[in-house]
Amino acid sequence: MSATEPATTEIATEPATEAAGFADAQWRRATGAGVDPHEYRRVTGGLGSVADWGPSFRRTGRAYVARAADAGSAVTAGESLLMAARWYHLATLAPYAQAHHAAAEADEAMGRALAVLEPGARRVRGEGFTGWLRGPADAPGTVVVVPGLDSAKEEFLGLASALLARGLAVFAMDGPGQGALTATTVVQADYDRVVGRVVDALGVPRIGLVGLSLGGYYAARTAALDPRVAAVATVSGPFRLDWEQLPQPVRDILAQRAGGTGPARAFTRQVDLAALAPRIEAPLLVVDGGQDVIPGATNGEPLARHAPHAAYLSVPHGDHLLGNAQPDWLPHVADHLTNTLT
Template identity: 50%
Template structure:
């Protein structure tokens, strides 16, 4: 059983709320609403209920708007509900079934939103993956060649419903986006555990996506939105940076990778209790979490990444121990491009204009010129 008594420690709630504010903003939550919702949270034990209450309020507003025929308003409120349900699931709840149930609410609200706002979006799911495939309104690149695809990989306490802004930036540039929950993440919190097989789950999700869009193209139901199997990239955020790098290192279909606030190495003993508790839940138990943490090592993947276009985005105020840093990259990945934002925090939610447009452009430009992988 995970010990969560530290969640009620004096001052912890205020610190967590302040640290999470930029992340919530980066996920599309209005900062003033965030302040209102979290104002009464004096213990992190009250955090899930406060976030869930906000989510239910948006769901109710969505249903009222839908009843009046206001599809766009309804879709926007369903999307806000998905974001708040996701925030409700951030804490390392030892009850995996309960954590998965909250994530399922986020999944449901996101599905309701996409049905109204992006009817061409599709759910891609299997035993150890669940994703949202979103398609651009305009096709990028060569006529008839299909659209490039970016696989979006969330991190330790994240899920496919969080990173709306990166997904929207990529869609605006004519790229398709597949945001994926893998083992131990989101709706799979009660299922397979986070571990070394995550890259295989991502590979199966990609297989499903390519088969799905090809089938739709063949029966003329895709409006030309076939994914180009030769133009696939991955973007990983936080621990998702390691998961994305591992996927890119082992799957030759991946032609480029962007890692945002990704760990270079992790040292279990240097991690704070919140992180070790979350990893323990996501990995299944402490022994598995320690073993997984010991395998997080970008240097070990470097030989497989040296011929792959690679962008590393880091914030100068990132306080997570072990995240990617320029000194380590110089030796292990000298070809990688580094986008360093001095004032950026972890995930750079406080500096979106300083990295997100450039990162989306980099992915779009790289996929526009990609050739066969060496």
Template identity: 45%
Template structure:
């Protein structure tokens, strides 16, 4: 069967497009360039990134053996990211994909010994808390071919503002990418995440917001439309609608792999409808888009913001998808925006 991996000449463009994403997540830009320059075909990507991740695990274990805990934590964090980026392709080798995702999750646990990890059939998460008494919580929602480990740097920004962060993977995402298909009723995943937060005494479960990325930006909006316990929502580069016949193979192959069939993939794409859910979002809602984020078949986030009763739209003129090449133009202010909306009444 012809797949994304069979598309000719993809490697240089794919490496260039993913470079801001990788650097913003925390990969060393020089090492990223070195690893991707050594590839001759897109099929080599997963193996090369796994190899880099395994090298960092070895470095971390060596540092641990010599009592260098800070160096070990740094190396485990790098390992988690490299292993995660081995999974950003719609790899038809599901066993290899699952092994890389599991190794990434294990490295993250070893990198963050003070964090708390959750593992349930339909939810995996990591809760990181600042040095504050009963802080509010932001639930961080990933998107397509992404996961909780990718947004550690964004979580760091919120932690510095005294906000706890629960980064999650739902079915078909991150650690759970091959364990179950995507959940089209994603409000169920967020509902469970908020339940977990409410049950705790060390965070304030009455003050919860969402920060949702890419496809997760729409899933987060869907969740906010159904979950009144969410105080505020930020969606970064969310789709407002998808035209299946115009989507690139990277997207359609991912949808098929993560939903289980071509029919389920088309149905999942059809459900993405800003006009249906945005009017139901009563919370303060900020949508962040990049003006240079032009993906065939994808309507960007402006309709979500325009149709929501309390929506606002922040367009970054030079921004790409996820606006990671212009993070300084939106992230500090947006983190402050979330913090304000999570303040005590």
């Protein structure tokens, strides 16, 4: 064996090792979004580098679209399209030049799925938002599901299903810098203005809000500023962000979604609920994972402490978004919103 062979082998395996580490870091989030864990391992096990992530996940999404075309029933076709939407969305989690195309494919697949499975679902669009209103027209309450920094409406289909099963209507949305709007908009700290336009478009007198990850900040901010919010829940939402302490990957995502490092810094400075928390009059449930430790992000406990009508649920083994602990929090969130709204 020559002296150069070990070095060559090391260089060759380094990108694959990095890809494996990235896949491990995203595993709970992906399975929490509803993809099969075994299929996830098969897809990510073949990655030669992180650069292969987006193309591989889009290929998996296309395979589900093909299954839908060959399906023996409308239900199978719709379910396959919903799974395609999940894979397309997950394709956007790694740096990828075509991520906006994957986001558009996720949006299209979800729309096609709902056309088959829920013909009554209604597309609702407006300035800075797009999404799907699902559920009975005479529902006793409507919940708006707010995604986070790099998430989208296709990631939280399980949460939407739990709310729908309790008789509520659900509006799953993409807002500025999210999902289908990634290519044309940037993140917006005053997201409450967007949710206000959503409520106007839905034509309902009051809503429930559930925000996930950065969406938790958006939801809490909106609840403090818009009296039409009658119930609110946050899951892994930040109370405060500190740019200098945030990990570099998070900074990179923020810069990408904000349109540059300068706007990302300015955005981060506005993510602080200290002055807003006492103004939240709606019943609030704050959910944190005990294993959710991101430098530069203060978790939700101070929000629950300072809001006047708040309950705090910490799941010790839960990670960010608690994809590894859904039975420990999802029914509580769904019941909290349902009981408060009805």
